[in-house]
Amino acid sequence: MIANAIRQSARAGHRLLSIRRTYKTQRYLFIYLTLALPLLYFFVTRLVPIVYSFNISLREWDVLSPDKPFVGLxxxxxxxxxxxxxxxxxxxxxxxxxxxxxxxxxxxxxxxxxxxxxxxxxxxxxxxxxxxxxxxxxxxxxxxxxxxxxxxxxxxxxxxxxxxxxxxxxxxxxxxxxxxxxxxxxxxxxxxxxxxxxxxxxxxxxxxxxxxxxxxxxxxxxxxxxxxxxxxxxxxxxxxxxxxxxxxxxxxxxxxxxxxxxxxxxxxxxxxxxxxxxxxxxxxxxxxxxxxxxxxxxxxxxxxxxxxxxx
Missing domain, CATH: 1.10.3720.10 (MetI-like)
Known part of the structure; x- marks a missing residue:
């Protein structure tokens, strides 16, 4: 009887620990997903235009022409x-x-x-x-x-x-x-x-x-x-x-x-x-x-x- 009670207590402890781990994982997943959305927005609206501007600065382009020949500095x-x-x-x-x-x-x-x-x-x-x-x-x-x-x-x-x-x-x-x-x-x-x-x-x-x-x-x-x-x-x-x-x-x-x-x-x-x-x-x-x-x-x-x- 004592052994069965110990085993049941151990299984309950493992289940509780598993629930806690799952909750913690889901919580951090939610946090990172929440942070990912503004980071994605920042990447699309800020970093991409900056990189594109650096690229255009090395080219000759007058908007009307589709060609953008590379001219370096x-x-x-x-x-x-x-x-x-x-x-x-x-x-x-x-x-x-x-x-x-x-x-x-x-x-x-x-x-x-x-x-x-x-x-x-x-x-x-x-x-x-x-x-x-x-x-x-x-x-x-x-x-x-x-x-x-x-x-x-x-x-x-x-x-x-x-x-x-x-x-x-x-x-x-x-x-x-x-x-x-x-x-x-x-x-x-x-x-x-x-x-x-x-x-x-x-x-x-x-x-x-x-x-x-x-x-x-x-x-x-x-x-x-x-x-x-x-x-x-x-x-x-x-x-x-x-x-x-x-x-x-x-x-x-x-x-x-x-x-x-x-x-x-x-x-x-x-x-x-x-x-x-x-x-x-x-x-x-x-x-x-x-x-x-x-x-x-x-x-x-x-x-x-x-x-x-x-x-």
């Missing part, structure tokens, strides 16, 4: 020999150099002001964030209208005794005007990111520094700013990619990257090559160059800005 050589393309790369880096520091500084300043506010904090967050969710085209056209030679801004400058400015019609002023427009529209996004980072810093650090006699500036420079490093890194990477892909503002505010190609960016040059000149090989080669620039710039930011701070 000729498309890349012709691009770098083109003065307009080199100007587009320079303008793109100008937007990056002006936009990233300006965007981070404006967003951090807005976040610090909101953190110190005691009333209507939610209202001010909403006000700052509204431009970010507004259509880029709408914002660009409003600024274009304000900055026209006979627009509101010049009218105010004349009333104040200053000379009227060309703004978007000046090769020297237009790039900075567009960069400032992008900074203004992105303040709300950066503000929310920095507010989240500021709220995650323990108040004990600042209180201890205050007791030790550190002023507001020293507390900000030696405590707040270093502990915001992960937030600054994230914001800088997102802003860098955004400025490297500047397009809608160019089309809306200058229409053709003017004046004198002073606002033509790399993405806009790709658009002109592909959909105006139908030079798909050159456009794909420019796309590959943009991909390399974004990758290298992001890795550089991760290397330079990613610093560990411990207290």
């Amino acid at each position: 000729d498309n890349f050589k012709s691009l770098f020999a083109d003065e307009v393309f080199r100007r587009a790369i320079g303008n793109t880096f100008l937007f990056v150099a002006v936009g990233i520091p300006g965007q981070l500084a404006a967003g951090l300043a807005a976040a610090l002001l909101l953190q110190s506010a005691t009333r209507f904090r939610g209202f001010f967050r909403t006000v700052y964030f509204i431009p970010y969710v507004t259509s880029i085209v709408a914002v660009s056209w409003v600024f274009r209208w304000l900055l026209m030679p006979n627009g509101w801004v010049n009218a105010m400058l004349l009333k104040l005794g200053f000379d009227a400015q060309l703004f978007l019609q000046s090769p020297n002023q237009a790039p900075y005007v567009i960069a400032l427009t992008m900074i203004w529209q992105s303040i709300g996004f950066q503000m929310l990111i920095f507010v989240t980072g500021l709220e995650g810093i323990p108040s004990e650090y600042r209180e201890a520094a205050k007791i030790d006699g550190a002023g507001s500036w020293r507390r900000f420079w030696h405590i707040t700013l270093p502990l915001l490093n992960p937030v600054i890194l994230f914001s800088a990477v997102i802003a860098g990619i955004s400025y490297l892909q500047t397009f809608a503002q160019i089309v809306s505010m200058t229409q053709d990257g003017g004046p004198l190609n002073s606002t033509r960016t790399l993405v806009y040059h790709i658009y002109k090559l592909a959909f105006k000149n139908f030079e798909m090989g050159s456009a794909s080669a420019a796309t590959v160059i943009l991909f390399v620039i974004i990758l290298a710039f992001t890795l550089l930011q991760l290397k330079v800005l990613n610093k560990k701070v411990e207290y």
Whole structure:
């Protein structure tokens, strides 16, 4: 009797173990199948076009012709020999150099002001964030209208005794005007990111520094700013990619990257090559160059800005 009970108990244990193994196998199978669907979608919509673009960059193709003869690196050589393309790369880096520091500084300043506010904090967050969710085209056209030679801004400058400015019609002023427009529209996004980072810093650090006699500036420079490093890194990477892909503002505010190609960016040059000149090989080669620039710039930011701070 005891032996039979032991054997039955052992068989029940084996059945339970088998059920558990089956359940575990089915569970992991469901998880992997669930993950496979978005991965398949990503592969079809992202990786395949990227590989195809790399292939087209090594060929000569004008869309209308079915032939795509292999030309190797000729498309890349012709691009770098083109003065307009080199100007587009320079303008793109100008937007990056002006936009990233300006965007981070404006967003951090807005976040610090909101953190110190005691009333209507939610209202001010909403006000700052509204431009970010507004259509880029709408914002660009409003600024274009304000900055026209006979627009509101010049009218105010004349009333104040200053000379009227060309703004978007000046090769020297237009790039900075567009960069400032992008900074203004992105303040709300950066503000929310920095507010989240500021709220995650323990108040004990600042209180201890205050007791030790550190002023507001020293507390900000030696405590707040270093502990915001992960937030600054994230914001800088997102802003860098955004400025490297500047397009809608160019089309809306200058229409053709003017004046004198002073606002033509790399993405806009790709658009002109592909959909105006139908030079798909050159456009794909420019796309590959943009991909390399974004990758290298992001890795550089991760290397330079990613610093560990411990207290």
